[in-house]
Amino acid sequence: MQLGIDIGGTYLRYMLKDKISVVKEEKLLSKSIGLYAFLKMFLDTHRNVKTIFIAYAGQVQNGEIISAPHIEIDEPNIKERIEQEFAVKLFIDNDLNCAVLAEAQLYNTQDISAVYVGTGLGLGVISGGRVVRGFQNIATELGHIPYKKSPFECSCGKRNCIELFASGSALARWKQYYQLDTKLSLQALSNATDTKSKKIYHDFVEALLFAIGTTITLFNPQILVLGGGIIIDDVALQTVILARVKEFALPLALKNIQIKISQKKDAALEGAFLLKDYND
Numbered sequence: 013m014q015l016g017i018d019i020g021g022t023y024l025r026y027m028l029k030d031k032i033s034v035v036k037e038e039k040l041l042s043k044s045i046g047l048y049a050f051l052k053m054f055l056d057t058h059r060n061v062k063t064i065f066i067a068y069a070g071q072v073q074n075g076e077i078i079s080a081p082h083i084e085i086d087e088p089n090i091k092e093r094i095e096q097e098f099a100v101k102l103f104i105d106n107d108l109n110c111a112v113l114a115e116a117q118l119y120n121t122q123d124i125s126a127v128y129v130g131t132g133l134g135l136g137v138i139s140g141g142r143v144v145r146g147f148q149n150i151a152t153e154l155g156h157i158p159y160k161k162s163p164f165e166c167s168c169g170k171r172n173c174i175e176l177f178a179s180g181s182a183l184a185r186w187k188q189y190y191q192l193d194t195k196l197s198l199q200a201l202s203n204a205t206d207t208k209s210k211k212i213y214h215d216f217v218e219a220l221l222f223a224i225g226t227t228i229t230l231f232n233p234q235i236l237v238l239g240g241g242i243i244i245d246d247v248a249l250q251t252v253i254l255a256r257v258k259e260f261a262l263p264l265a266l267k268n269i270q271i272k273i274s275q276k277k278d279a280a281l282e283g284a285f286l287l288k289d290y291n292d
Contacts, residue, residue, distance in 0.1 A: 013061045018281035019047055020069040021082025021131030025281055046086025055098045064102040065287050067110035067280035073149045075104055081167035082131050103287040109143050110283030112136030113290055115237045125233040127224055128240035133175040137231050154223055177219035180242055186212045199248055225260025232265045239274030
């Protein structure tokens with residue numbers, strides 16, 4: 013049996029598979045249980061699991077969790093500890109690295125970037141058929157590029173991360189800062205008549221376009237996939253991005269690029285199952 017997990021700042025999704033089909037899948041709040049605690053609980057009752065694949069919304073290197081902006085880490089040396097305690101094989105990587113593997117397989121390309129907006133702002137890049145990783149596997153941390161000063165401190169310790177303006181967590185913090193209804197959607201903010209709502213929407217869109225334009229200019233992908241719940245669920249936002257991205261990216265890098273909206277329900281979880289066979 014194989015267990016796949018996608019853990020982010022809001023949800024932990026898992027899928028249990030045998031050689032033929034999906035046996036079980038479920039979603040729970042990620043803040044309700046730590047990754048190690050979940051694995052221990054699950055493996056104690058599912059002794060037939062032999063391989064585990066994890067897409068993790070944080071920085072991971074060689075099976076060790078280095079940091080996680082939106083997740084409480086209950087065991088950093090997750091690979092070593094789980095493999096020793098349960099005699100299983102565990103593969104773990106950043107969730108956007110996993111997502112871009114799934115998107116690359118779908119589009120059959122060796123040059124692709126995936127920008128996802130959910131709780132955070134993330135990026136995965138494959139260039140020349142290889143995942144762009146950097147020295148410590150943190151090369152494409154798009155959400156933490158410097159943008160402009162915010163009244164909030166990012167989980168990384170800085171106050172100028174672009175994720176503080178363009179992410180689900182940023183929207184929540186700005187609505188609270190301006191004492192607005194926290195249930196207001198991005199489009200509700202756009203359609204509102206008050207100055208504060210319009211400012212949050214404007215700042216979100218400008219920051220997201222800056223992030224997307226930077227991605228296109230730096231990595232020159234053949235295909236750019238836009239995903240994550242905030243983008244996928246908002247057709248109006250998609251229209252704005254497609255109409256204005258040329259203002260933010262190098263014109264030459266925009267030539268012949270294909271910009272797609274992700275069609276995958278959970279690309280990170282799909283991509284996690286590819287970690288075993290992906291050689292980079």
